[in-house]
Amino acid sequence: MQFEEVLHVGAPNIGGREEFHRLIDEMFDRRWLTNHGMLVQEFESRLADYLGVKHCITLCNGTTGLELAIRALDLSGEVIVPSFTFIATAHALKWQEITPVFCDIDRCSYTLDPDVVERRITAETTGILGVHLYGRPCEIDRLQSVADRYDLKLLFDAAHAFGCSHGGRMIGNFGRCEVFSFHATKVFNTFEGGAITTNDDQLAQRIRLMLNFGFAEYDKVVYLGTNGKMSEVCAAMGLVNLNELERFIAVNRMNYEQYRVGLESINGLELMPYQTSERCNWQYIVVEVRDAYSKSRDELIDVLHSTGILARRYFWPGCHRMEPYCSLQPDAGQFLPVTDHVAERLLVLPNGTATSSSAINRIIGVLRVAGG
Ligand SMILES: *Cc1c(COP(=O)(O)O)cnc(C)c1O
Numbered sequence: 262m263q264f265e266e267v268l269h270v271g272a273p274n275i276g277g278r279e280e281f282h283r284l285i286d287e288m289f290d291r292r293w294l295t296n297h298g299m300l301v302q303e304f305e306s307r308l309a310d311y312l313g314v315k316h317c318i319t320l321c322n323g324t325t326g327l328e329l330a331i332r333a334l335d336l337s338g339e340v341i342v343p344s345f346t347f348i349a350t351a352h353a354l355k356w357q358e359i360t361p362v363f364c365d366i367d368r369c370s371y372t373l374d375p376d377v378v379e380r381r382i383t384a385e386t387t388g389i390l391g392v393h394l395y396g397r398p399c400e401i402d403r404l405q406s407v408a409d410r411y412d413l414k415l416l417f418d419a420a421h422a423f424g425c426s427h428g429g430r431m432i433g434n435f436g437r438c439e440v441f442s443f444h445a446t447k448v449f450n451t452f453e454g455g456a457i458t459t460n461d462d463q464l465a466q467r468i469r470l471m472l473n474f475g476f477a478e479y480d481k482v483v484y485l486g487t488n489g490k491m492s493e494v495c496a497a498m499g500l501v502n503l504n505e506l507e508r509f510i511a512v513n514r515m516n517y518e519q520y521r522v523g524l525e526s527i528n529g530l531e532l533m534p535y536q537t538s539e540r541c542n543w544q545y546i547v548v549e550v551r552d553a554y555s556k557s558r559d560e561l562i563d564v565l566h567s568t569g570i571l572a573r574r575y576f577w578p579g580c581h582r583m584e585p586y587c588s589l590q591p592d593a594g595q596f597l598p599v600t601d602h603v604a605e606r607l608l609v610l611p612n613g614t615a616t617s618s619s620a621i622n623r624i625i626g627v628l629r630v631a632g633g
Contacts, residue, residue: 271446272615316465323442323455327353513543523625529554
C-alpha cells in the first residue's frame with residue numbers, strides 16, 4: 262500500500278532552535294557542562310514557579326527519579342502500584358528489592374481504584390505509588406485518605422501529567438512527592454530528563470544529596486548516593502521548550518478536537534475524554550476499540566501500521582504479564598480483571614506539533630474504512 266508519510270506516537274515537540282543554539286554557545290564559553298550549572302538552576306527555578314511548588318529537583322531521567330524518590334522515602338517490603346502503566350513504574354520498585362503489588366484500576370479513569378487499593382494492603386505495605394495515566398490525575402484525595410488511615414507513604418508517577426492540574430492546583434504538589442519524565446516522547450522534553458517535586462524541605466534535601474553521590478560539599482560524602490544529575494544541555498532544551506509549552510498544549514488540544522469530531526461518526530471507537538475544568542496537556546489520543554467495531558484492537562493496529570500510522574498499544578500487556586513479574590507473581594492476573602480488559606482494547610494515536618491536520622484526516626479515514 263502507498264502512503265505519503267510515517268506517523269509516530271510521541272514525535273518530539275521542539276522549541277526555538279536559535280535560542281537553544283545561543284544557550285549552548287554561552288554554555289561552551291562558560292565551560293560549565295554539568296553539576297548544577299547556571300542553566301539547571303534557572304530551569305529548576307522556572308519549573309518550581311510554573312508548578313507552584315517549593316522544590317523542583319531536575320534529574321537525568323524519570324526512572325532514576327522514581328528510584329530516588331522511593332529510596333528517599335525509605336519504602337520497603339511491598340508498595341501498591343497499578344499494573345496498567347509503563348514498565349518503569351514497577352521496575353523502579355523491584356530494582357530496590359521492593360515487591361510491586363499490582364492493583365486494579367477504575368474502568369473509566371484507568372487509574373488506581375482506591376477501594377481495591379485498600380483491600381491489597383498487608384502488614385508489609387509501606388507505600389502507594391499512583392500513576393496519573395495519560396495526564397488524568399488519580400483520585401488523589403481518596404488515595405491520600407487511605408494512605409493516612411494506614412500510615413502509608415503516597416507518591417505519584419507524574420510522567421504523563423506535566424501541565425495538568427487537580428482541583429486547580431498543578432500536579433507536582435501532591436503526595437509526599439511527584440516524579441515527572443521529560444523524555445523526548447512526552448509533551449515537554451529535555452531530550453532525556455525528569456524532575457522530582459515536593460513541598461517537603463527535608464525530603465528535597467535528601468534527594469539532592471542522593472542524586473550527586475551523597476556529596477554534601479567538596480570531599481565530603483554523607484550519604485549513599487548515585488548519579489542522577491541533569492546536564493546543562495538538557496536544561497537548555499527545557500528552558501527553550503518551556504517558552505513554548507502553551508503552544509504545544511494548544512496544538513494538542515486542537516488536534517484532539519479534530520479527532521473528536523472525526524471519531525464521533527465511527528461506531529465502536531470511543532475517544533477518552535479530558536476534564537475541561539482542569540488544566541490538561543491533551544497529549545494522549547486514547548481510543549477504546551469496543552465490540553461494536555468490526556475489528557479487534559490488534560487487527561486495527563495491524564491495519565494502521567500497514568498504512569504507516571504507527572499507533573501504539575499503550576499499555577499492553579500489563580506489567581504483571583512481563584518479566585520478571587509474570588514469573589514471580591504468576592497469579593497476579595486474578596486480581597486485575599479491569600487491567601486485562603482495557604489493556605486488550607486501548608490504542609494511542611499520534612499527537613503533538615509533528616502531527617498535521619491532514620495527517621489526522623488520513624488517520625480518521627483509515628479508521629473509518631477499517632471499521633466499515
Ligand atoms: C516515560 C515514563 C516513565 C519513565 O520516564 P523516563 O524519563 O523515560 O525514564 C515512567 N513512568 C511512566 C508512566 C512513563 O510514561
